[in-house]
Amino acid sequence: MTPGQKLGMAEHGEPRWVRGYGGREAERRGPAHADTIYPIASVTKSFTAVAVMQLQERGLLKVSDPVVKYLPEFRLRDAAHAQAVTLEHLLSNTSGLPPLVSLYGSLKRSLEADPNLSRFLLPERLPQLPYLDTYEDLLDFIAEEAGDPLGPPGTVFSYSNDGFALLGAVIERVSGMPYADYVRANILEPAGMTRSGFDPAWVQQQAGVTQLYHMAVNPPELIHAPGWWEAPAMVAAGFLKSTVNDMLRYLEIYRTGGTVGGERILSPESVRAMTTPRIPCGPNMWYAYGLMITPYQGMTLVEHGGNLKGAASWITCIPERGLTAVVLSNLIITPAARITLAALNGRLGLPLATNRFEDRDHPCPPETLAMYEGHYPSAEGVVLTVRAAGDGLILQMMGAEVKARCIGEHLFAFEQHGDLATVRFVPGPDGRIWAVLSGFRLIRKAADAAAEVAAADA
Template sequence: MEQLEAYVGKLMETAKLPGAFIGIAKAGEHVYTKGFGYRDAEEQAEVTLDTVFGIGSITKSFTCVAIMQLQEAGKLSVNDPVVQYLPEFRTKDAESSKRITIAHLMSHTSGMPSMPTLYFAMRRSMEIDPALQESDRNFDLTAHEPIDTYEQLMAFIAELDVEQLGEPGTEFSYSNDGYALLGAIIERVSGQTYESYLKEHLLDPAGMGHTVFLTLDLGDYENITTLYTSKKTEEGKVVFAAPLWWDAPAMRAAGFLKSTGRDMLAYAEIFRTGGKVGETRILSEKSVQQMIGNYAGLEPARHYGFGFMVTPQFRGGTLIEHGGALKGIAAQLCILPEEKITCIVLTNLDGAPSAELLGATINTAQSLPVDEPIAIYPDYPVAADTLQDFLGEYRSGEGEMVQVSSGETGLVVTFAGADYPLRSVGADAFSFQMPTGLEKWIRFVRDEAGQVSRVAFHFRQLIKQSKEA
């Protein structure tokens, strides 16, 4: 493990990451569990197997487990239309909304574009967070009243003047709103709150005693990380404590669980074993297989299932994974069922290189060099006279923005204040390399007239705003 620990130490130093946890289990037995750095840098409190971190959007797979349980109980089908349970749900295209199924929400293929809902759902916690004043975030929280309930969430979506990306089931674009709606469906169908349903039917049966939505529910338990965020200064990146946890009662189903390395390795067993944690069955094997089915292509070798990204031909087996990110959170979970391997990475700084840490962890678990690429994108010829098609600015409703421009040797993508040369890897598809060496993939989307109108970036489809001047 020396190679992994040296790699982790170097990455943490470069990222100024205060604390992290890495866990590897094989056949359900812990083979490597180690805390790095501190859960509280000021107090020099160390990270352990039982330190509580945020897991962000890894919560989405928990939400899908709940939906699959309700399907097994005969209370719904994932192929049912959403309006069967949420009759007040509609988008600008009311007729298209009626064709959106529960499965479309689970696989991010509803056709709904990214919306600003999450910020207004988090508004009450964000506006009392002093760290927000120091950070580089500049979202206008006053543009809408707080969204506190599922009813307010659906009313907000109905009011938005946004175009569907396509017919339900045809276009993948990551949607926190869709998962919030799944939380509402779970409440309507089960007759109990989303949070209590998850506790009763998943967290407690799986023995996940330190997995909660609110740290207050942990009582006097002290092994909880402090959250950290960063800002850019003339001296460079400055990391500082930002201890207030953001919350969004109407969108908890999209990404607000907190958990520990021990609990998450237990949770991963569901997908390694075909539905069980120890001797306790959480899901049927059929439901687990349905969760990792192919419902939307992400990249040439990777697809989205229900709450998970899946690479079905990964080094001779299957890679099931998902990440999570929010203020003070960057986490990654993976399962390699054929090799009986599960891995968890938890960190306490947003923007931390959690995907790189997971890659190194997977490589270590498979006895490979830590820096072995997880995904490889071969070069693909592109005609120079077509490059101008991709130029322009692209934005999402969640505030993401990328600029594609011409560089000295080809296209350049700019986001978060940094430039990255693009390399052609497919028809209208490119990759770029992060400073850590991680390769990222983006794909441009053309409209019916053949004009580039969107870019699939960070799993969302961003809308083209203008062509580069």
């Protein structure tokens, strides 16, 4: 069930189809419409990338510059690695930073003020985490917690809220403006996005703001979850609020090569740089700069999504066909990506269920499945446990179990919240599995995981 969701589609810049499901409130007292304000969560990352490209156009930075040029406080256990990380590596999630729990440190004050705190699945470390209220707090935390990098800069993909948060700090230092002020003055206002902003106080003053909902635990049920989570040190990673109409205007940047309603936001060269595939991040999907790129039916999907308390969002642009689409929802588990693609498939004359990648069973002898077994603990507070079962795998995470089937080499697919999700296991030079790409995060395998699983089965 989705309490409130809005889908919008435009063709050559003209809104063609806007449809709402449910309302701003589960009780349907307030219908959702194209100007209802929702959190867009990690879709914010593309705005951060636009800001970086604007500053490059103005000669104030280069994406090839090392991060330490602007943030000399950026340090890691491997000092040489820290010196080698560039802005481009942060933009493409290839810095080598492992998943960290820092988002929850930045959210901690909001979490403690949330009346439904006990109803959320949160890291056990939360009470011990420091408050990460500033960029300086975040930089110190990364230095202490990051540990060994996942690989040399530019060689491995792992989605990093920390990396985009650091880009927000760079934008502030280079522009001399707070991140939110810079984005408002240089992206939102020129694009005519009058119903978009960061300040929660501003949001609450507006008419037509969604209520937030969550599928809670203890017991499992859909609950009204008031209170917008905020993370000052992570604002550039996922805390913009917007509407379907405003986001359709924003997507014109990628449809037109940089303009919205005659206003030049980015140069065509910068748009090309932002949408150039940099590294694989999923089956038939590449990460660019704050955007995901998928070759699709002879066309290109320029996309990104986001999830946060009370938010599931997805944006897509198909430049070759002049199509743009947005889904905004006030419940995190909404399959926004699948809904967006199904709507576009309908417009393209394709079967609605056509997927972004080929979903076909791949031979995987049962005797080879044991190589994937083990525990894959993420510092973000999630542990993925993998067991062989018949001709597939059982994946256990966050208290739920799913059956995954092999659809490619080291690649397994499973249904999750109404969408098709995947995990890809990563072998090392010796052929042994050392990590898994799950939820766009590269998570190392625990060294003793296989022994623990064997002991549990004994």
